[in-house]
Amino acid sequence: MTGVTPLLAAEGIDFAYGRGRPVLRDVSLSLAPGESLGLVGESGAGKTSLLRLLLGLQSPTGGRVLFDGTPLDRRSGAEMRRFRRAVQPVYQDPFSSLDPRMTVGESIAEPLRSLRVTTDRAGRAARVAELLAAVDLPADAATRYPDAFSGGQRQRIAIARALAPRPRLILADEPVSALDTSVRMHVIELFQRLSREQGIGMLLVSHDLTIVSALCARMAVLESGRIVEEGPTARLLSEPEHPYTRRLLASVPRLPRPAGR
Template identity: 75%
Template sequence: MSDPTPILEADAVEYSYGRGAQVLHGVSLKLAPGDALGLVGESGAGKTSVLRLLLGLATPTRGRVLFDGDPLRGDDRRGIRSLRRAVQPVYQDPFSSLDPRMTVGASIAEPLRSLGVERDRALVEARVAELLTAVDLDPDAAKRYPDAFSGGQRQRIAIARALAPRPRVLLADEPVSALDTSVRMTVIDLLQRLAREQGIAMLLVSHDLTIVSALCRRMAVLEAGRVVEEGPTGELLTAPKHPYTSRLVASVPRLPAA
């Protein structure tokens, strides 16, 4: 049986900011249905640039980004709209990812309306309540504003917002690094459970190998804009082949058992 067509694929992409230095060099990644891929590397490795390309927020200097096997083009409004429904981001800072002037319910409902997924008020309210329950918050939270919640709770709300249009992929950019250590694992467990229950593929961008080992079956290592190693997470953590991966692994005092 042939492998399924990847939902998202970066095919030998290169990227430069304007006329500045090149930040990505021939990066290739594939994210298949139900996949969980960790993209790791130190600050400045190019992780966020990869994320922007996969979200359609930037265009490769060379190479292609493919969505369901078709090249993504910035002038293809229908293709970009389909991508927006299917691929949703979860950002690092829960305190800046929610509009403080909007109620939690309005924030979660916003992608349903803006993407044309659902406009009926009763159905939108029902979906918001369903999502809050899914992220272990009381549906009454919909009536409150973000400043009434802790950082961990806000990140749960941001995850609920990302799930609103029933995406096929979550692109999570350091989703727990801004949270207290005491609540990180609860958010990680939530992401793991939701991805499993809803069959969502996930790309986790992180510098934290402990988080990646908990969430991702595969891992790609990015150094100075190049993928230097890729494979099953357990193998890369226990027997890294590239010196850069070895240095990353050595920098972690203790990793959970694979």
């Protein structure tokens, strides 16, 4: 997408925890508006650390994160509110991502209040009802608590919460790995529908190439804190160039047709 300003980008990112060994080294990647990118690698490759930097939860020790072409300034409350309206996370564990003391409706509405998207109660209630319908949950779910729902339903609630401020991009960290196999495809289909109908971009962090092939047209491979290969998912799955990518592929018995094919 030459000429299009990336919505979110990392430029030459280095990162280490304290004085420890670097976790990320010279990592660069970008997402155009509406694009879906899969970030894959084994446990310990640095995927979650990179995600935290891209979410503005920590600052890189070198390089920079850009939002809409401008370096992200974590010290600016107004800028971070604008950023969090546009970029929302979905985490791995649906059991820990929701406050058990809040009703589902309160949890979904919380970003609308904290990010100053909707100030009136009626407006928040209407948005909650709209979001519950979007993730195929009944309207009365708003009055119930998270422990009344299954793992797959809780992940749908977490997705509804992420969608509340009408983001342009979702950063998803292993969003289906904690779910039963029978539930995973329902959540994957939900992500596919949101991308198709609402044009929301996605950075999907995963060790599972099957999930990435279903959701992402482009893929980046992270090994020991470095991007070793990047390109269209279809090409990387059919003609991987780097030995590490080949090893990842060899661990997957059979892959479905990649997204966009």
